[in-house]
Amino acid sequence: MKFIDFVSREAIxxxxxxxxxxxxxxxxxxxxxxxxxxxxxxxxxxxxAILKREELGSTGxxxxxxxxxxxxxxxxxxxxxxxxxxxxxxFDSLDGEKVHLLFLLVSPPDRPGDHLRALENISRQLRDxxxxxxxxxxxxxxxxxxxxEEADNNRFV
Amino acid sequence: MDSPVHEKKVVITNPQGLHARPAELFARLAxxxxxxxxxxxxxxxxxxxxxxxxxxxxAAQGTELTLCARGADAQEALExxxxxxxxxxxxxxTMSQERSG
Numbered sequence: 073m074k075f076i077d078f079v080s081r082e083a084i085x086x087x088x089x090x091x092x093x094x095x096x097x098x099x100x101x102x103x104x105x106x107x108x109x110x111x112x113x114x115x116x117x118x119x120x121a122i123l124k125r126e127e128l129g130s131t132g133x134x135x136x137x138x139x140x141x142x143x144x145x146x147x148x149x150x151x152x153x154x155x156x157x158x159x160x161x162x163f164d165s166l167d168g169e170k171v172h173l174l175f176l177l178v179s180p181p182d183r184p185g186d187h188l189r190a191l192e193n194i195s196r197q198l199r200d201x202x203x204x205x206x207x208x209x210x211x212x213x214x215x216x217x218x219x220x221e222e223a224d225n226n227r228f229v
Numbered sequence: 230m231d232s233p234v235h236e237k238k239v240v241i242t243n244p245q246g247l248h249a250r251p252a253e254l255f256a257r258l259a260x261x262x263x264x265x266x267x268x269x270x271x272x273x274x275x276x277x278x279x280x281x282x283x284x285x286x287x288a289a290q291g292t293e294l295t296l297c298a299r300g301a302d303a304q305e306a307l308e309x310x311x312x313x314x315x316x317x318x319x320x321x322x323t324m325s326q327e328r329s330g
Contacts, residue, residue, distance in 0.1 A: 129253050133280040139249060166256065166280055184245045185289060191248060192287030199281060 073189040075197075075220035078177070082107035083153035084213035091159045097122050097140050100155050100176040107153070110178065114146040118178055132165025136208065137198055139191060141177035150186045152177045154220070156210050172208045173198075203228040232264075235303040237296045239310070243317035247288035249280070251318040256280045258313055264300025266310070277310070 083103040090096055101119045104110045110118055121142035125131070132138040138161070153176050160170030175194050179187040198204050203223055210216045222228065241247055247255070259266045259277040266277035268286060270293075275282035277296065288294060294314075298306050313319075 129250055131249055131253075133249065133253075133284065135281055137281070141249065166253065166260075184248070188246045188248050188287055188289055191252075191284050195281045195284035196287075199285060 073186065073193050074224040075193065076224055078150045078152040078186075078190050079175075079217075079220055080104060080107045080109045080151060080153050081213070081217050083109060084155070084216045085153070086156045086210050086212055086216060088155050088157055091157060091161050093126070093161055093163055094123060096155065096157065096161050096174065097126075097176065100140070100153055100174060103153055103155070104151060104176070104178070109147075109151040109153075110144075111146060114144070118142065118144050118146070122176070122178075130164040130166070132163035132167075132169075132171050133195065134165060134167045134169070135198060135204060136160070136165075136169050136172040137175070137194075137204070138163045138165065138171040138173070139175045139177065139194060141179070141187070143181045143187075144178050145181055147178050147180055150177065150179045150183065150190055152190065154207075154216055156208060156216065173204070197223045197228060200228040232299050232301060232303060234297060234299045235307055236298075237307045237311055239294055239296060239314045241288045241290055241292045241294065241314060244290050246290050246292070247283065247286060249284065252280045252283040254313060254318055255283050255310065258309055259306065262298075262300070262302045262306035262309075264298045264303040264306050266296065266298045266303075266306055269295040269297060 155174045163171040270286045
């Protein structure tokens, strides 16, 4: 699965003003709402579900990356977005590092395979230090999108 | 000090596969051992102590993995990790949380 298959270009954010875990997750869900990927009346429910998932264990997977996610019956396909935080977000990651790069995923309950393939893609690409560093340095959503496209075309791995 | 390499094969049995929560539990458990531990899927060989690495396996239900450990507590480590996988990651609750609201 490629980035462009699940990342909503219109929901990418590089200038999030908040740096607290819950607020960042809320801001990313709002970005998906503004991009028309989730419905308004499901927004709060999605945020709650993602936060509940975080309570089970942080989705900070190391190297300054987090993948907050949930299953949610209101989506028909896997939807996702990317946020870049210059300041960093305290995410209780396994390696203790602050998170600068977030991939938020909302998937339909009956499609665990898609979710797994998205995670596989994100983690495989982010193992490349150059890609990871470039993404964290992105100043605009267009920068992020361009990097994702380049990664999809195997420029980094 | 050269310790022998221990190997064990294990098949992922939980329906959701090795997604974020199982990968975290797996890496966390691996971190408790001093041995070097790797997970192998076909030609892919990754560090068992990194969530990022474990996730790159994209291991769905039915995937066979080979666990490979070297060190004083290698055997113990492999047994613990296989137990974790066989437990279907104790409670595979992560992706089963569904809200109808």
